[in-house]
Amino acid sequence: MTFLTKILDQMRHGIDWFNRRILGQHGGKSAGSNGRRLFSRITIIFIAIFICDALWTWATGAEALLLAGASTAIVATAWAILFFAICVVSIPLMTDKDWQPNAPRLLTDIFISTTVTIIGFGLLFAELGITHATQSEHLISDFFYFSAVTFSTLGYGDFAPAIGARRYAALLALIGNLHLGMIVGALYYKTQQR
Numbered sequence: 001m002t003f004l005t006k007i008l009d010q011m012r013h014g015i016d017w018f019n020r021r022i023l024g025q026h027g028g029k030s031a032g033s034n035g036r037r038l039f040s041r042i043t044i045i046f047i048a049i050f051i052c053d054a055l056w057t058w059a060t061g062a063e064a065l066l067l068a069g070a071s072t073a074i075v076a077t078a079w080a081i082l083f084f085a086i087c088v089v090s091i092p093l094m095t096d097k098d099w100q101p102n103a104p105r106l107l108t109d110i111f112i113s114t115t116v117t118i119i120g121f122g123l124l125f126a127e128l129g130i131t132h133a134t135q136s137e138h139l140i141s142d143f144f145y146f147s148a149v150t151f152s153t154l155g156y157g158d159f160a161p162a163i164g165a166r167r168y169a170a171l172l173a174l175i176g177n178l179h180l181g182m183i184v185g186a187l188y189y190k191t192q193q194r
Contacts, residue, residue, distance in 0.1 A: 036087045073127045076120035084113045103190035121172045122147035129162030151176035
């Protein structure tokens with residue numbers, strides 16, 4: 001009986017470790033908080049897979065990412081927008097008067113959201129196209145460069161969205177501005193906690 005109890009305790013310990021460390025589930029936290037934490041972990045895995053794909057493409061000299069394609073671009077862009085809405089924008093809208101945001105976690109989620117948004121829209125622009133005054137062929141890095149420049153609203157002017165991509169470029173610039181506002185708000189809140 002004690003041997004079986006020890007095995008069951010070890011299994012419970014292993015499951016608890018998996019839930020806390022891998023899935024990010026913490027006892028005493030709300031289901032919403034644990035859900036956002038799980039969403040963040042899944043998004044980090046997506047980013048890691050994409051980075052490995054990009055490094056593989058660069059190292060082998062391949063012309064396209066293994067994950068490139070219209071369906072990947074649509075899923076990645078939708079995931080980025082959903083992540084931003086659930087894990088970043090919803091936080092200041094919490095209505096409980098006793099609730100206080102966790103500024104470091106919010107900043108981490110903003111960083112994750114920024115990264116996945118630039119990747120998602122970069123994949124989308126790879127499908128929809130961008131234009132350049134002197135280039136007709138583009139490297140995959142050009143699409144992510146354009147995505148990052150548009151996200152940050154710098155707008156260097158060296159690349160422009162193709163006609164079918166203009167509304168998505170405008171949406172990306174709007175999302176980028178919202179991210180900037182969230183960063184400033186989270187940093188301000190963090191400095192006021194001292």
